[in-house]
Amino acid sequence: MLDLLVLLQKTATQDITVLIIAATAIFLIAPVFLIIYVGVYNRRKKKYSEEKQHMRQAFESEILKTELEIREQTMQTIGADLHDNIGQLLSLIALTLRSIELADLKKASGRIDSAIDLATQSIDELRRLGKLIQGERLTSKGLKEAIEQEVSWLINSGRFEVKFTFSPKLMGRGNKDTDLILFRVFQEIISNIIKHAEASSIIIDCEDKEGFLVMLIADDGKGFEPGNLDNNGNGLGIFNIRKRVGILEGEVTIVSAKLRGTSTKVCIPY
Amino acid sequence: MSPYFTPSIVSEVTCLCFAFFYLLNDKVKVWKWIVMFLLVTCLTEIGGLYLIRSGLTNNNNWIYNIYLPIEIIYLHWMYAYLFKEFIRSHTNFVSFGFFILVLVYCIDIYLHSFLAYANLTFTIFSVIIVLYGLFYFYLLFNAEQYVELTFSSEFWWVAGTIFFYFGATICNIFNEYYPRSFYVIAYYIFGLLNVILYGCWTYSFYCRRRLLKI
Numbered sequence: 030m031l032d033l034l035v036l037l038q039k040t041a042t043q044d045i046t047v048l049i050i051a052a053t054a055i056f057l058i059a060p061v062f063l064i065i066y067v068g069v070y071n072r073r074k075k076k077y078s079e080e081k082q083h084m085r086q087a088f089e090s091e092i093l094k095t096e097l098e099i100r101e102q103t104m105q106t107i108g109a110d111l112h113d114n115i116g117q118l119l120s121l122i123a124l125t126l127r128s129i130e131l132a133d134l135k136k137a138s139g140r141i142d143s144a145i146d147l148a149t150q151s152i153d154e155l156r157r158l159g160k161l162i163q164g165e166r167l168t169s170k171g172l173k174e175a176i177e178q179e180v181s182w183l184i185n186s187g188r189f190e191v192k193f194t195f196s197p198k199l200m201g202r203g204n205k206d207t208d209l210i211l212f213r214v215f216q217e218i219i220s221n222i223i224k225h226a227e228a229s230s231i232i233i234d235c236e237d238k239e240g241f242l243v244m245l246i247a248d249d250g251k252g253f254e255p256g257n258l259d260n261n262g263n264g265l266g267i268f269n270i271r272k273r274v275g276i277l278e279g280e281v282t283i284v285s286a287k288l289r290g291t292s293t294k295v296c297i298p299y
Numbered sequence: 300m301s302p303y304f305t306p307s308i309v310s311e312v313t314c315l316c317f318a319f320f321y322l323l324n325d326k327v328k329v330w331k332w333i334v335m336f337l338l339v340t341c342l343t344e345i346g347g348l349y350l351i352r353s354g355l356t357n358n359n360n361w362i363y364n365i366y367l368p369i370e371i372i373y374l375h376w377m378y379a380y381l382f383k384e385f386i387r388s389h390t391n392f393v394s395f396g397f398f399i400l401v402l403v404y405c406i407d408i409y410l411h412s413f414l415a416y417a418n419l420t421f422t423i424f425s426v427i428i429v430l431y432g433l434f435y436f437y438l439l440f441n442a443e444q445y446v447e448l449t450f451s452s453e454f455w456w457v458a459g460t461i462f463f464y465f466g467a468t469i470c471n472i473f474n475e476y477y478p479r480s481f482y483v484i485a486y487y488i489f490g491l492l493n494v495i496l497y498g499c500w501t502y503s504f505y506c507r508r509r510l511l512k513i
Binding site for chain 2: 052075
């Protein structure tokens with residue numbers, strides 16, 4: 030009987046020993062898996078962090094490119110304005126002044142007045158150009174001001190009737206970089222209208238829709254067949270528009286038909 | 300072979316030597332003071348073994364009961380330092396655990412006398428340290444910045460503590476119920492846990508030194 034009790038006790042001790050070793054082994058394996066998991070997760074985080082860094086660099090490079098393009102566009106506009114408007118006005122002033130005959134004071138007085146009017150017009154044009162030169166810094170004042178400046182230039186060109194609306198809810202919401210890219214997108218759409226649309230009226234509407242900015246630019250120009258675009262919907266500078274809106278995590282919808290104008294809708298988180 | 304060459308003592312002394320070499324000039328106090336903490340750990344381990352082997356006494360629990368508060372204080376100090384990087388209320392967070400342990404330690408000593416090992420305190424301490432470690436990993440998960448874990452001294456220090464205190468949980472539980480039959484197996488388990496702990500810590504000190512050199 031005593032032998033049996035000793036044997037039972039020995040077996041129980043052995044069982045406990047095995048149990049302790051097994052349980053401790055499990056308690057040691059668990060942290061191993063935990064550490065492996067932390068390591069794997071951390072490697073993914075590294076990959077994500079590298080991708081984020083890459084995207085940030087791409088974004089910064091796009092901002093730089095956009096700034097350069099806005100500057101270039103401004104310079105082109107100034108060049109064209111100097112040649113077409115101010116240059117003509119100054120030539121007219123010179124011509125008027127040359128034609129003055131001091132002997133005929135009455136006639137001379139009329140021509141001097143006319144030269145003064147032309148000089149005043151030139152000053153006004155120069156002031157407008159001065160504002161346009163500031164245009165490349167306009168987005169720092171806000172998107173609305175930047176678009177307003179461009180609209181003012183369009184109206185003064187006398188080629189278009191422009192209707193512009195901007196929802197007050199959007200005021201002061203976007204950041205400088207988003208505004209800059211969006212403004213460049215706007216410039217590219219307008220540039221397409223000027224170059225290709227043969228439009229007489231343009232509607233520009235910026236409104237807020239549940240945390241998104243929806244910018245609609247519609248013209249009454251000759252439009253185009255969607256078949257003129259390639260399979261990705263690119264062409265006519267649309268590739269750049271799509272790429273930039275994509276950077277802002279937004280979408281572009283272009284609706285057009287022959288002789289029925291074009292409407293471009295840009296929707297971005299704002 | 301000397302009776303003092305146990306896996307625990309060898310790993311502790313080795314870790315102390317590396318800590319002395321790598322961290323003695325560290326500008327962060329908590330890292331610098333780990334040298335002192337390891338020195339106290341080694342002295343406790345050797346002293347405890349000496350008391351038994353020399354036959355002066357058959358109870359060395361009191362020496363470990365003196366060491367336990369030092370261990371609690373140092374580990375809380377280190378975790379307060381580690382959490383500082385992630386959370387503002389790091390001191391309050393760690394203080395809460397610390398005061399619980401002080402209370403449990405006092406009760407443990409009062410109930411079981413100073414000559415019996417404060418096993419309940421060590422068990423609760425192990426659980427709290429494992430929770431701190433898991434919380435540290437959680438904070439690491441959610442951190443914005445990426446940390447190169449292979450050479451992160453903090454990560455390997457925490458990994459070592461999690462291995463030791465999590466692995467020791469079973470021993471702590473069984474020590475309470477089966478003290479005699481369990482004694483030999485506990486000796487080997489704690490030997491293994493010490494090798495893992497001090498191995499991780501030694502590597503962590505190397506990473507710390509490497510970081511300071513860079």
